[in-house]
Amino acid sequence: MSLKDLISPFYVWQRAFEKPYTQKRPIEDRPGAPRYRGFHMNSEECIGCGTCESICQNHAIDMVPVEGLEQRAGDSGLRPRFDYGRCCWCALCVDICTTRSLHLSNHYAWVTEDPDAFHFTAGTDAMPWNQNSLGYRRDDDYHLLVHDRVEMQALSAEESVAGFDEVMRGYTEEEAVLEADRCVECGICVATCPAHMAIPDYIRTVRKGDYEAGLRLLYETNPFSSTCGRICTHRCETVCVMGYQGDPIAIRWLKRAIVDRVPQEKYREILGDEVEENGKTVGVIGAGPGGMSAAYYLRRQGYAVTVYEAQARAGGMLRYGVPSYRLPDNQLDKDLEYIRSLGVEMRFNTQVGRDIPFTQLLDEHDALFLAVGLNQPSALRIAGEEHPRVLSGLRVLDDVASGKDPGVGKRVAVIGGGNVAMDAARVSRRLGAEVDVLYRRRIEDMPADPEEIRESQAEGCTLVPQAIPVEIRNASDSNQVTIVWGEAEMVADDKGGRPRPVLQEDRMHEETYDCIIAAIGQGGQIDFIPAEFRDRIEFKWNKFVPGDYQQTGLEKLFVGGDIANSRADAISAIEDGHHAARGIHRFLSGALDG
Amino acid sequence: MNTVEEILDFAIDREQQAADFYSNLAERVSSAWMKDMLLGFSKEEMRHKGKLKSVKLGDKLLNADQHVQDLKIADYTVDVEPAEDISLQDALIVAMKREKAAYRLYSDMAANIDDPELKSLFLGLAQEEAKHKLYFEVQYDEQIMRDN
Structure with missing residues (x-):
């Protein structure tokens, strides 16, 4: 072995003092391309629908609760959490995002020594790229979802x-x-x-x-x-x-x-409903959607159910307040007949308080469910209201549902902006009348369903917004009636309620019609409940205030429907009935105290 | 009524009368539901009375210049009798109109007096009554004219 061979390994040491050939932080200062698929960003438009989670092929997304974010109507309260040990940055999550809240930034470097760090909740966790304005966004003309409804x-x-x-x-x-x-x-x-x-x-x-x-x-x-x-x-x-x-x-x-x-x-x-009698009885007051829903679910639990109804047929406002062009009788009957087929006993033409005392029902049944609805039309309470050509919207709809001619004439003014008003207007159109709908607020404030408003206009009803009726007068023709109404200015409500109309006395109008149909609202009738129970039942304005499971302070009495909720629609009454049925079952089986 | 004290005593007495009116009516009505409602109105008047009493002790009334919205519902609704079978709608009308009458009374008194301190007091009382009227008008708007 030569001397050179012996000392050559030591030559390598001279390299120890040279500058390095590699870059110390090679990825610094190399930004991603403008549409690079980098790290995820999520904006406040996110409502936590989880569609990103569903489409992710790598299971890299979990919907998780976020501190300080509550679930509310239209928002699950969850937000997408990404696992960068799984993500392949395909951006399907961005492409599918229903609110377009999800984007990718063009940041792509995340250096840490912690192997468990690569999880984060986009839009919530503070990440360096949160304010990045570049990166991948879905093109406007590229859609994974079908946005147009199949019209009926x-x-x-x-x-x-x-x-x-x-x-x-x-x-x-x-x-x-x-x-x-x-x-x-x-x-x-x-x-x-x-x-x-x-x-x-x-x-x-x-x-x-x-x-x-x-x-x-x-x-x-x-x-x-x-x-x-x-x-x-x-x-x-x-x-x-x-x-x-x-x-x-x-x-x-x-x-x-x-x-x-x-x-x-x-x-x-199909439903396999079999009733095993449990020996207990429940009385239901009112055969509307709330009462009959309770009857159905109670019957399935084996209760003997008797429904007391003031009218001759079941259905409540669904039958007497919703015209057949929206809900044909046979479709309502399809629902009602199935409920009755389970063995629900119906007592028609039986008004509690008039035909049978409330206390008798309380004594006869193990529990009561009361859902009498709002069937008393509010009066206009303006001068001249007692004119014979002033009709109630509920009465007009009731007449039509019962096959009678309400006699509206050829020119009609409907007062109100709810569904009863819209239906009274549309019924009048079908009876051949020209119809004006006078409403105190703006069209966008109308409580009627948007479809009802649209369809009433399409059918030729004229909506007159911001019109406040102030007086009814005799017309020159005794078969007609004159209404005096004034224009309204809308003022903001200090407490955040809907804007309120204020009469402008210097802008008054007068118009003559064959009839005026008043449909400004309805109240309930619960005077049949004796005073002795007053202290045990809570009311607020014209409604019951039920407790858990729709139960009142009078332990055997459960309440629901329009008379006990603020939403006043069929589906809420149906849910009240179902909820009360669960409550009654718990009450009668000892799981729910009074 | 020549002094602030006398005027406030008069106003306090009126609130007591209003509270008595509703509680007496509550005793007469047949509906348990309306009885509760009217007793609630009576309590509201007693709350107003309590506020005036605290004014006597140094609290301030509403500023006479403060704007209180007038929805004018009391203007175009008809007078109704406070009968035994009174409905919620009619009870609210009675209440609106009573507050409106009180507002007018204090406004007229303010118009007929020269003493600036007493005028300001009457106007302040009128504003309080206008606020009470607005409360009942808003309830009428919400509870009765829900669809209008």
């Missing part, structure tokens, strides 16, 4: 006003599947539905064509599915995530699509 066939406005045929004609099977296909199954709608119906699940049954499974799901929470498939106020659709970039899913129509395809004769077999 409907009668034209001309065909509608020609009679009382149902306006909405229903989905074909193909249309229903196409509409169901649009649903991303996020379930945001479930919390908003007063009955918390299993909406994504029953929409899935439509997609599969499994209507029997769909019916079973509907009846878990709503025995008025044919009715609600037509006239529900569909609060669920107001929060549907598909509504952020397009049309919300037609949830109401998909419910109808199920019920329309199952004949009533098959209900018992």
Whole structure:
């Protein structure tokens, strides 16, 4: 071995004192491309629908609670948490995002020695790229979701006003599947539905064509599915995530699509409702949606149920207040007859307080559910109201439902902006009248369903907003009536309520009509409850204030429906009935104290 | 009434009369529901009375210049009788109109007096009554004319 061979290994030491050939932090100062798919960002538009989580092929996203963020209508309160040990930055989550809140920044370097650090909740955790304005965003013309609703066939406005045929004609099977296909199954709608119906699940049954499974799901929470498939106020659709970039899913129509395809004769077999008598009895006061919903769920629990109804038929306002062009009688009957088929005893033409004392019902039954609704029309209480050509909206609708001619004439003024007013107006159009609808506030303030407002206008009703009726006078023709109304200025409500109309006395108008239909609101009638129970039942204004499970301080009495909630719609009454049935069962089985 | 004390005593007495009016009516009505409502109105008047008593002890009334919204519902609704079968709607009308009458009374008194201190006091009392009227008008708007 030569000397050179012996000392050559030591030559390497001279390298120890040279400058390094590699860069110490090679990725510094190399920004990503403007549309680089870097780290995730989430804006405040996120409502926690979880569609990103569903589409992620690598299970890199979990929807998690976030401190300080509460669940509320239309927001799950959850936010996407990313696991960068799984993410492949495919950006499907961005492409599917229903609110377009999710983006990718063009940051791509995240250096840490902690191997568990690569989890973060986008938009919530403070990350260096949160303010990044570059990175991948979905193009405006690129959509993974179908934004346009499959419209339901409907009668034209001309065909509608020609009679009382149902306006909405229903989905074909193909249309229903196409509409169901649009649903991303996020379930945001479930919390908003007063009955918390299993909406994504029953929409899935439509997609599969499994209507029997769909019916079973509907009846878990709503025995008025044919009715609600037509006239529900569909609060669920107001929060549907598909509504952020397009049309919300037609949830109401998909419910109808199920019920329309199952004949009533098959209900018992499909639903498998078997009643095992438990020996206890429950009285239900009022055969509207609240009362009959309670009757259904109580009967399923084995209670002997007797329903006391002042009218000759069941249905309450659904029968006497909703015209057949929106809810045909046979569809309401489909719901009611199935409930009755379980053995519910009906006592029609029996008004509690007049035909039978309240205390007798209290003595005869183990529990009572009261859902008498709001059936007393508020008076106008303006001068001249007693004129014979001033009619009540409820009376007009009742007459039409009962096959009588309410005699509205050829020129009608309807006062009010709720559903009763809209229906009174549309009924009058069908009876051949020209109709003006006088409303004290603006059209956007009308409490009627938007569809009702739109359809009434399409059918030729003229809406006159910010019109305050102040006096009714005799017209020169004794068969007519004159109304004096003044224009209203809207003023803001200091406490955040809806703007309030204020009469402008210098802008008054006078108009003559064949009749005036007053539909300004309704109240309840509960005078049949004896004074001796007053201290045990809580009221606020004209409503009951029930406790847990709709129970009152009078332990055997449970209340629900319009007389006990502020929403005053059918689906809320149905839920009250269901909730009270659970409460009564707990009460009578000792699980719920008085 | 020539002194602040006398005027406040007069106003306190009126609030007591209003409270008595509602509690007496509550005794007469047949509906348990309305009885509760009217007793609530009576309590509201007693609350007003309590406020005036505290003014006597040094608290301030509403500023006479402060704007209180007038919805004018009391102007175009008809007079109703406080009968035994009074409804919620009619009870609210009675209440609105009583507050309106009190507002007018104090406004007229203010207009007919020269003493600036007493004028300001009457105007302050009128503003209080206007506020009470607004309360009942808002309830009428919300509870009765829900669809209008």
